[in-house]
Amino acid sequence: MNLSKTQLIGLKADDFRHPLDQQATATLKQLPGLDMMVRSLLGSVAEQFFYLNNIAASILVNDKQLPHLYNLLTDACGILDMEPPQLYIQQNPVPNAYTFAMQGKQPFMVLHTSLIEMLTPQEIQGVMAHELGHLKCEHGVYLTLANMMVLGARLLPNWGTAIAQSLQNQMLEWLRCAEFSCDRAALLATQDPKVIMSILMKLAGGSPTLAPQLNLEAFIQQARDYDAISDTILGEMLKQLQTEQLTHPVPVLRAREIDRWATSQDYNHLLETRQIEYNQKANPKGGWRNW
Template identity: 85%
Template structure:
């Protein structure tokens, strides 16, 4: 375990949850019966389906299988004070990672091989921590519903009534807001904003050949330039139209959010609390105990 990183014992989701995530989640919870319907109708079936799919067609990581990835996951879980989910590596040409936890019984995380190929080990841990953020914030129920709606909209463009389409828009907005919280979880685990922003840069324009050549400082400036577009009404309107049907905020916006939060008092307060807690775990001789 990296002793330079602070473990955040007792960390709660609301300690780092993004305000937009909190607002969007609160709005969804006000829809009567939505949580219960998704859990009861989709929970056990979806959980079993995805579990079988993963164990049949992916590689499950453990201390015996790709142990370096297993250790990265365990460290991220220790820092975020979370029980480790199952981790699978899946052969796939599209760089992506996702997590699933409907009822909390079989939470798992999947990372595509194409994403691993463009990231450093520290960045891979950042991706793991982002996915752990979904578990920490208990996004599982709404995340599943959002994914189903996106799939249904793709297969059946005229799939629903105006009410259903409105709900789809609300779910997509929630999904984009939830990503901001998970990026914060990645920052808390890596404790280096440049690592998280580098992940986003590589997602925007990386490949195994190009990734080592990318300039992070130039990408950070690009994120700030994107934010400046909001200074005009037309710019803000175009940005809204660009993103309203996306499942994730655009990478430059996510990088800008991390750039800002890494300088905030809230972020540094969490690290300072973790540092004090970690110091209390030291033995009387000044050595470190495993915990």
């Protein structure tokens, strides 16, 4: 475990959950029976499907298989005060990572090889921590439904009624908001906002060849320029049309949110409070622990 970082003993999801995630989750919880429907109808099927796919066609990471990646995972879990999920590495040319869990079941995380090849070790840990954020916030039930609905929409574009379309729009809105919370979890684990913004920059326009040549400061300025588009009614409307069918907020918007939260009193207070608690647990007789 990396003791140079603040260990967030007793960290709770609501300590870092993004306000938009809180609002969108509260809206979904007002839909009666949605949670139980997902668990009963989709949970067991999705769980078996993913497990079979992972165990048959991916590499299970542990202390004997790709231990450097396993150490990144356990270090992030130690900082975020949670148990490590299973980690699989899957050969795939599309840079991506995802996680799956139903409460009470074995959670897992999957990282694609193309994503690993594009990122530094710190950035890989940031991606892991983002996925851990889904587990910490218990996004699993709604995340499963959102992914199923997105898949259904792609396979059958005219698949639903007006009610189904409304639910899909709500799920996509929730999914985009949930990503902001997970980006915050990534920041808490790496404790370096530039690491998280660099990940987003590379996801927007990186490759193993281009990634080392990208300029992070220019990307941060690009994120600020994106904000300026909202200065006009037309610009704001176009931004909403651009994102309403996306599963993730656009990378520059996520970078801007991390940039803001990293300099906020809430973020710094959270680190300071947890640091004090960690030192008290590490040295209960008094005094400060020397790193």
